[in-house]
Amino acid sequence: MSQPSRPSRPYVLLSAAVSLDGCLDDAGPERLLLSNAEDFDRVDAVRASCDAILVGAGTLRADRPRLLVKSAQRRADRVAAGLPAYPLKVAVTASGDLDAGDPFWTTGGGKVVYTTDAGAVLARERLGALAEVVALGDTVDWARVLDDLASAHGVRRLMVEGGARVHTQLLQRGLADEVQLALAPLVVGEPDAPRLFGPGAYPGAYPGGSRHRMRLLETRSVGDVVLMRYAPCAPGADDSPTAADRHWLALACALAADCPPSETAFSVGAVIVSSDGTELARGHSREGGDPVVHAEEAALAKIDPADPRLRTATVYSSLEPCARRASRPKPCARLILDAGARRVVTAWREPDTFVARADGIGILEGAGVTVAEIPDLAEAAIRPNRHLIPTTGTHKD
Structure with missing residues (x-):
């Protein structure tokens, strides 16, 4: 649905x-x-x-x-x-x-x-x-x-x-x-x-x-x-998206279009922003020639794990952070938790194309992370992935 x-x-x-x-x-x-x-x-x-x-x-x-x-x-x-x-x-x-x-x-x-x-x-x-x-x-x-x-x-x-x-x-x-x-x-x-x-x-x-x-x-x-x-570019603080949240998530959706094409993985863009509105890092799927790197993973790798701004940062991802993956030991939802970020904003929930009923949002919220969704930006997030979407209704509720 x-x-x-x-x-x-x-x-x-x-x-x-x-x-x-x-x-x-x-x-x-x-x-x-x-x-x-x-x-x-x-x-x-x-x-x-x-x-x-x-x-x-x-x-x-x-x-x-x-x-x-x-x-x-x-x-x-x-x-x-x-x-x-x-x-x-x-x-x-x-x-x-x-x-x-x-x-x-x-x-x-x-x-x-x-x-x-x-x-x-x-x-x-x-x-x-x-x-x-x-x-x-x-x-x-x-x-x-x-x-x-x-x-x-x-x-x-x-x-x-x-x-x-x-x-x-x-x-x-x-x-x-x-x-x-x-x-x-x-x-x-x-x-x-x-x-x-x-x-x-x-x-x-x-x-x-x-x-x-x-x-x-x-x-x-x-x-x-x-x-x-x-x-204004400072992220919001709760699950009600702000105008600045829309700006940063739209940027993440635009980054998804920069991903090298793939028939076996989604194209995703991610931006990480500190609480005062400073962009800390950005990334996209398959960045730098790595065929299996995910957008959130690529962005987080560019930030010093000891940077205290991560603890109050917002992660913007065009697609819901993954809950399970075979190509790395940890999915992106776990990488975000390990980094200490406490807020995520996304446009599009992961369909069942590769992982049935993935629930990265559930993992994040279960660990106390605030998740905000901006579904009217989903079209921009889906556009680079349209060839991967099943023709039957497989989006999660």
Whole structure:
């Protein structure tokens, strides 16, 4: 039986303009404009490239944004591509305390509100037919918000425009794929001014902690503003995959395509990443001319067994680590346990092609290793192995 799957969560892009001292605004009654005309046009282009734009209710109340694609040409291009003229507008609120007269609701295209069960009652009363209201239970769960946007609205690319609390929660939960910062050449210098990221509402540190260095995607000047694009890359900590987990597992799946072809073994890619997001090693099946080496084995062999980072590292493998093998004394599941890694992320469970009912995940979980699965990346993992998959349903439950 094939693994259960769901639509991929949207690519989540956090967008903000900040001062040199990290402020989103000053403490005055009027909004401080940090961007310039060129950067506002850049933001308009980013909006036009997205399926939805999300904002928190606090930002709606404070700034009353319209969140529209202002360029008529960009709207026309969207329509020509079969898209609505405007991206879906998304608001998130725990209380449901929303103003139907706010221009967010009276302009643009479709709107949806994510809120609690209690907040949904008030939101429906306030907004009526202006927006779809989705109740999420006692609290607003960001993973459920993203899953619903993907499955119910087909959102593949989501732009998040604030506020600070929303940005903080998504980054802290490991759900942001990218952070876009426009750095303005001014200093606010006010202790009470709002800042982009803070302690947040969730317990615990940001993924990877204070030593986590994000990947730099781009930097360029936009007039007197500097645009910086970063991607978080610290692995998650539990069996709920993060955006960074998706990045690393996608890399492992790509490595599987580099394997020398074989009719008697799977093509697998593996990447090992420390808790702060540093890549420790990568490998793929049959690497270096060894016809029987496995991907996880090849990657682990490149790391000093005494490296303390292994104890908190995540192993990304395009295929479930093997539970049994004839070519080596130890299967990959045992090699991972011996190395001390405590977390594995995989895309595809091993079919019965060579080993009946192999259960590497069961071995790992039985030894206390956390295993996260991202089945919507299974297609990329299977692609180099399609000729080895039995035509009858032999995938494990």
